Amino acid sequence: MRLKIVTPERVVLEESDIEAVYAHTIDGDVGILPKHVPLVTPLDISVLRYVKAGQKEPVAVMGGVLRTNGKVISVLTNAAELSGEIDVARAQQAKERAEAELRQETAQTDFTRAKLALMRSLVRLKLSSPASK
Ligand code: ATP
Numbered sequence: 001m002r003l004k005i006v007t008p009e010r011v012v013l014e015e016s017d018i019e020a021v022y023a024h025t026i027d028g029d030v031g032i033l034p035k036h037v038p039l040v041t042p043l044d045i046s047v048l049r050y051v052k053a054g055q056k057e058p059v060a061v062m063g064g065v066l067r068t069n070g071k072v073i074s075v076l077t078n079a080a081e082l083s084g085e086i087d088v089a090r091a092q093q094a095k096e097r098a099e100a101e102l103r104q105e106t107a108q109t110d111f112t113r114a115k116l117a118l119m120r121s122l123v124r125l126k127l128s129s130p131a132s133k
Helices: 088-104 111-128
Strands: 002-006 011-015 018-025 028-032 039-042 045-052 055-062 065-068 072-076 080-082
Touching: 002 018, 011 080, 018 065, 018 072, 028 039, 045 111, 055 111, 088 111
Parallel strands: 002 072
Antiparallel strands: 002 011, 018 028, 018 045, 039 065, 045 055, 055 080, 065 072
């Protein structure tokens, strides 16, 4: 299969000979093997994993949409990073900022925005931690 992950800014990944893709969708986990039934599904802010040459590789995806026809898997998302691309200090700062905002509990706090920012930072930190490799 071919896997392509695209953001408004760049092509994050374009690979062929993909053996499987494992993703977290808003409806639960999905594993895509060759000849998977056609599918379009919204993704969670999560770590997607793909298998190539027997090796499982992680990619952080900040939500978006996954589409497959069983041969090509396309992910269109606002942001995605490979593990080596993550700036850990930036993700840590984003986490602390979002947590501080959530603690404020004032009328001005935008909880949904802060929660999503927190989720993005946690996924980035998860991907950059040695345990996720
Ligand atoms: P921040 O508050 O640090 O900007 P964010 O969650 O608001 O984080 P996004 O809007 O998801 O950031 O992403 C904006 C751009 O910055 C995207 O291109 C994304 O890939 C990149 N980006 C965000 N955080 C990081 C990070 N910690 N390491 C590498 N790239 C990042």
